[in-house]
Amino acid sequence: MPSGGVRLSVDLSSSAIAATVSWQSVRVPVLIDGRLVMPPGVVIGPAGQVYVGLETAAVRPLPADHRVVDNPTDLLGKPTQPADAADPLDAVGLLATMLRHIAHYAAHHVSEPITELTVTIPASWGPRRRGQLAEAATRSGLPSPTLVTAPAALASYAQTLGLTAPEASCLLVCQADRHPPALTVLQTVADGYRELATQQIELAHDLDDLMTRRVVQTATADNDPLRAAISQPGDAEADGRDALLEAVRTARHLLATQDRAPVLLPAPRQPAVITRDDVSIAAQPLLDQVPKAVGELLDTADVDKQHLAGVVLRSAHGLPGLADRLAAATGTVPTLIDQSHALADGALHLTATHRPAPRAASARLPRVRLRISDLTSALIIGACSLTLLLQAVLTAYITTVQLRVVGVRTSLPQLGTAGALAMLTAFAVAHLAPTTWLAGPPTPSAPEPATGSLIRRGYFTAAVGGAVAAALYGLATGTAVHYDYTPYLKWTLGGALPLAACAAVIATIAPRIPTDALPAWLALTRPAITHVAIATAGIFLMRAALTLTTPVDLTGMPGLAGSAGAALVGVATALTASRSRTIRTITAPGLAIGYALVFTHDTTTALTIGYLIALTWWGIRLTAQTLRLAFPTTATALHRLLDRANG
Template structure:
């Protein structure tokens, strides 16, 4: 297969990394890691200096919490201390990108030369240059960087959502944190009118609130117990997106049955912060809210039922869920399945589940 016939797009988020391989005929396939479409972005530095990624990192962290880096993108310093050793953050993130590239190579049947990486709209030149260096360390070709809200808007357009030139939408990207951007479609693509981000307005903050609520005794930070409980809470949170109740293993006590009420109590204050971002981003863009063509929600946390209620109540806009929320930015960056206006099936737009 010729390299120009396949594209790789990766969305390396603070909590989870997703990616797709796309072909010029419009077909595409998500990258799969341990049977899942998302790879946890957390890493662990082994004794020999090698970097363990994804679910294996979380599992190993229970015994070696001092070697665990749950969010390699933060802090923004160039190095982080791991078990007394200074490690370049670029090397940690490169390990995740390298694993994604290996999976893409398997799917494509060879090297992929066209690589796109999704970046937050709020990242400046320094961080964008840093990510290019990370890709180089991972053995990737020079990537094209695509801003997350532009990628999501491209995903909508490729999926048949009508976005005429001049229309304005709000993209609320809810992952480990939240980034809200106001985007206008121009004659040549999409332009970002404003963007605001808050790391405390997404899934990581919800995890922290649930962890605090479920632990009968405060768990010491940086311990294996904290890692184990956080991992259990993360799993339970995602399970509650589709189930009324789940059981959570608590290291310092008996297992606890958690229902949607626990998730709601933890998530509501966090999602209200995200709603505040939406209001402020619209104000900063100086657009009339009545002219906004849609409030589109993407990212893994967007699948939570409470998102619709909170955003609708606090913003006055009707939130809509993009197709394949965790993969939307990667899919849009790959520009897979794009259609010309008037082509393809009619799209029925439905509000978020409530």
């Protein structure tokens, strides 16, 4: 099915990389190597091969000729090697390899290439690092990225959770999941958020380091050499510092879901056990600085507490005390965000909300060569239309006086239905316009037109062509029965013109439909062959049972055939009038039984008109859906106005 493009959002501002892909208005977390988040570590082999997404435990046993980079983004904006280094690191190249790896899995998820890229970056990045990131995206073969700062992405994600921030109000965002923790004040503006001030809470050591020191102090003897290794580290690998830090980090993450967690100390020492109280005590230097940091930040931003519409906190694992300190300092209970893809999703939401979505007028959907099977809908509906027309003409009861026709009795509603189905045939043909070739592929001298242009041409042609066909039906009927064609023309045009008006409105507004909504809209515009065939069979049977000239009925009981036809018309009316499966399930049997019971010569006209009304309602409903997609803001306002009018 055609698509409006694939948008990839990558979060490079967190301690682990997360990615989300948006395709046909659906957002899906990207599994990278089978994981929801990817560690940022990169290893460079002796032959220049690059391995991305490696855990610390996997890096530790690698040979000495492998170079380890904890996070390529840390190398951006600064020299990574002395000028005379024999083999300096290419930070941009490493980041490009990482982005290419992520994009491979994202494209595999949806089986389509990435057409748009959004990247979440730390708020401190300036033009230099932003430019290097853009260069990395180009090297990886991805589109030029739209950059969103981490505080803005968090604020946007919080609003999807229900946080309300009217325009010109302020939000305080705290990111405690990276070292050093950062506080930012954002102001909501028309196109997103404006950063008023930011401040880092400076600590001599991050929380994992503080926790490691506490574990060593409480679990080892005074003369244990591990204490000296932690206080004055030398070779981190030799003294076991890296392994101990990783063990503490793992234990602290476990405390998010349990009360106690083990920490493996270097042999021959026994494992230690930590609790949430231990984390709170170790984090006390951080918590003590929160009130002062918040006050200084608000002063810098020239904002009072009452200006804050909300506080957003992305907390570190196992650090519940931070939320309480922020609530006390700001007077507002923070909105806690502890979802791995929060920043990637928030950045997607922000860019989708504050950037005009591409429209059908400029999009080009994938197209295929026209085949006979593609014309199935149009051929079947057209055949149904001609069947009803021919039956109405051939079974007409003609009264003559002295070889002069003085009266004709036939089913005028049936002629109106034939005209409406001629218009529906034009709809079926117009449905093919955006997705199939009528000739060969485009050439440089005749480039492919945009999807919006194809839709406009197709539905304008349908409006005119269907109306002309209906008019010809009326004229042909008058000619065939040698009588005044005026009543026949009124009915055939009367059945077709409402649908023609719908086609003209659709042709005018459909090019404004967002590209990502086009596949769903195209599915709605395809007329249902089954419903038309059921209605045609029902009307045909009713007419055959009541005709005064040739009452053909294979059962030998014209009344039974007519009642069966009426039941089929009832089913088709229910199926055409609604798309709801529940409503169809309830109304279809009821209308079938009711129509069969009331079927007589006098009611057949009303039953046929009922189906004709349902067919017109289908066109009106499709037009309303097109309006809603093309003008979502106006449609929402109209819904609210109608709700108020209804009390």
